[in-house]
Amino acid sequence: MTITSDTDTVAADTTAAAAAAAADSAAAAATDDDDVGAESRKARGLPPKGKGKGKKKKKKTKSRTDSPKSLDLSGLPGDQGWPAADADAATTLPDDYPPLVDGPRALARKHLTPLVWSALGSEVTPEGDSISRMLRPVLADPSRTPGIYVGAASSYSAFAAFLRPLVAEFHGVEPGALAPDVDAWETAELAKMNHVENPMVKRIQLSAVRNYADLPFSPLATAASRADVLARAVEALGSGWSFEAVPLPDAVSDDWATLAADALIPGGYLPPQQTVGMDEGYPDGRAVFFGTDRHAAETAVVWVNHEDHILVVVRRTDGDLVAATNSIHAILDLLSHAHAFARDDNVGYLATSPAQVGTGLSVGAWVQVNELDRKAVKAICAKFACRARKLAAQAKDEPGTSLYAVSNRTRLGFSPATYVLTVSCVVAELVTTDAMTAFMTSGDASALTQS
Known part of the structure; x- marks a missing residue:
């Protein structure tokens, strides 16, 4: 307990009163200053103090943390x-x-x-x-x-x-979302597609990669596992289609050089592939099989033990996208009849590169355009989530023409049939828009007959 005298109490009261008086005086002075300032600002045509543009608030920045x-x-x-x-x-x-x-x-x-x-x-x-x-x-x-x-x-x-x-x-998909049916190769819309050969479509090419579930992928492959993959391919391809093996790149082959240059088959191992040993033991355990009717409108190729266990390529020069789709689907079915391909319920088929996960399917077309520039072509492709790559100019007797390779940008997010339909829509819009542009420019109605 603290004991105070009367004198102490009086002194304390006096001090408190003085402090209160000082506070009241300061408040009054502040009010007077504000009133004077307000009158002065009003006389100068300025807004009252405190009602103008205030200081900018600093934005709060969130630190990125992953829990x-x-x-x-x-x-x-x-x-x-x-x-x-x-x-x-x-x-x-x-x-x-x-x-x-x-x-x-x-x-x-x-x-x-x-x-x-x-x-x-x-x-x-x-x-x-x-x-x-x-x-x-x-x-x-x-x-x-x-x-x-x-x-x-x-x-x-x-x-x-x-x-x-x-x-x-x-x-471009949501993490954890289930993939569409990666085995849906047929839809009602695809079945209704009527093939009409178009001179502006120079080539159709589909390719798909697969790996067997019970064997290591190419980066970890052994001589024994490669031999196993090759034996499975030989057995499968001999049971339904007519395929024949051709010499690998270390042998002289005109067919090989032509097809490699056309990107029908891989042209060797790139340095990044070599960093994980994909080229070890080459050419043992590798093979390339061609459909025996490869000089007709359709070319079918199966490459065994390159980046993935299986790479299937089907190309057509008549622009028949539906026929090419049916062929690649049938070949993949043959190759997986006795041994299952690696797949995951969330993403679909698994591949050596995450870029190929999902359907593993690339749908491509070479389209000739006469009027559209690169920007217009890419804009049309972007609407359908596709990409376009300008190829070398055509023969000199066709001045002013450009050739573009268009294809689906991703492999995951849609079914195989949807990817085929998407590229078909891109091709149709490119051809139609190019023809309409030619007609509007020249007034020649014959340009419309090619669309």
Whole structure:
């Protein structure tokens, strides 16, 4: 208890009163100043104080952090735990983090977050695959997107926290969303398509990649596994279609040189593919099979043990997209009759490159345009999520013409039949728009007969 005298009490009261008086005086002075200021501002035609444009508020910036809750952890092996989520765990790179180059298209760098690397960076699958091994191509050539090669079907589940969001962003789909039916090759719309040969469509080409579920993919392939893939292909192709093997690139072959130049078959192993050993033991275990009627309107080719176990290419020079679709579907059915292809319920068929995951299907057409410029062609393709690549000019006796290769941009998000219909729509709009432009420019109605 504190004891005070009467004198102390009076002094305290006096001090409090003085403080209160001083506060009242200051408040009054402030009010007077405001009133004077208000009158002065009014006389000068200015708005009252405090009602003009105030100071800009600073925008709050959110720091990017990736917590385990925001990641798909369903594929993590065993009881692998996540590191403690301290304040810097999500943004600070560990000392052993791979030297990935960052950038707007650097998907591997974006999705290999510090948390994912800390949890999975040291993991190795029974087949011998690891994230470090997958990254070899993009480390050798940072310009490649996505720039990684997966060594086995099991890797897509073992490293799901890294691969699933990467695959989703590359193909423009929602992470975790179920893929459409990747085996839907026929639809009512496709069945109604009537083939009418168009002189502006110079070539139709479909290609598809597949891998067998029970064998390692090309980056981890052994001599025995390649021999197994080759034996399966020989057995399957001999049971329904007429195919014959041709010499590999180390032999002299006019057919080979022509078809390789036309991109019907791969032209060798690129440096990124060599970083994961795809070229080891070449040419053992590799083969290329051609349909025996390859000099007719349709050419069918099956390449065994290149980037993927199987690459099927079907090309037609008469523009019959439906016939090409039926052929590639039938060949894939033959090759999977006795042995299942690797697939996942979320994304569809699995491939060595995440860029091929889903349908694994590329639908392409070479289209001649006479009036449209590159910008107009690309704009039409972009409406259908397709891409266009300008090819070399045609023969000198056709001045002013351009040839474009148009194809679907992604492999995941739609069924095979939808991709075929989409490219068909692109071709139709390109041909029609080009013909209408020619008619509006020259007034020659004959241009419309080609559309």
